Amino acid sequence: MQSLLHTVLSPSLDHMFQLPLPILEKLLRPAVVYIVLVLLLRLFGKRELAQLNPFDLVVLLSLSNTVQNAIIGEDNSVTGGIIGAFSLLAINWIMARILYRSRKITGALEGHSTILVRDGKIDKKAMESESLTMADLLSVIHRQGFNNIDQVHKCELEPNGTFYVEGANPSVDDKRHAELLARLEGLSQEIANLKAARLNGA
Structure with a gap:
């Protein structure tokens, strides 16, 4: 029975774990592909990471299949x-x-x-440099809750492909803070008036 199991399992285990390529090559292949992909993404700009449209997404999804053979070579083993x-x-x-x-x-x-975008004005050179269209930019600011460019104080494309959008109008927290300060100032003025009235009455 044991010899039968050994006869059946041994070829399967060998096929699963036996390396057809040297270990050093298996270590170097992913490292080389990793470095090349980082440099290529740096070269072609931040737009690819931003995935602004279906074409950008297709490129990123296709990259994994494109470099798969370069990473694994002729090796399908678990090891x-x-x-x-x-x-x-x-x-x-x-x-x-x-x-x-x-x-x-x-x-x-x-x-x-x-x-x-800075103070509601679009930097056309920056847009051209990043290969962004007006439709791309509007899509970004709409996702952030703004209707048009005039409402944007600053729109920034980060190196990791994300967008930072700052509104021209103060935020809700800023408005509440300003209202609170105004009320405190009004109370202080009322207290000062009461003190002055008491002193005058005395």
Whole structure:
């Protein structure tokens, strides 16, 4: 019975865990692809990360299939998959540590934020640089609850592809704070008037 199980399981286990490629190659492939993808995304701008339309989303989804063979090579083993996953996580951890310790490298790899709108005025050069259309920009500010560009104090495209939108009008919290200060000032004035009236009456 044991010999039968060994005969049946041994080829399956060998096929699952035997590496057809050297371990060093399995470690280097994901690292190289990772670095190349980071550089390509940096080169082609922040728009790809922002996923503004279905075309951008298709590109990002297709990237994983495009580089899959470059990462795994001719290897479908479980061991190869584990080594590849370890390599990707390791290079990402190393990059995170490097970026954390060096602002210069962070700026070089991630880039800087781009201001698209300031005080209700659109920066056309910045829009062109990021390959953003007016429809893209309106879609962004509409998602943030603004109806038109005039209501936006600042719209900024961050290096990670997210948008920061600041309204020109004060926020609800700012309004409440201003109202509270006005009421406190009014109470202080009333107290001062009462004190003055008492002194005059005395």
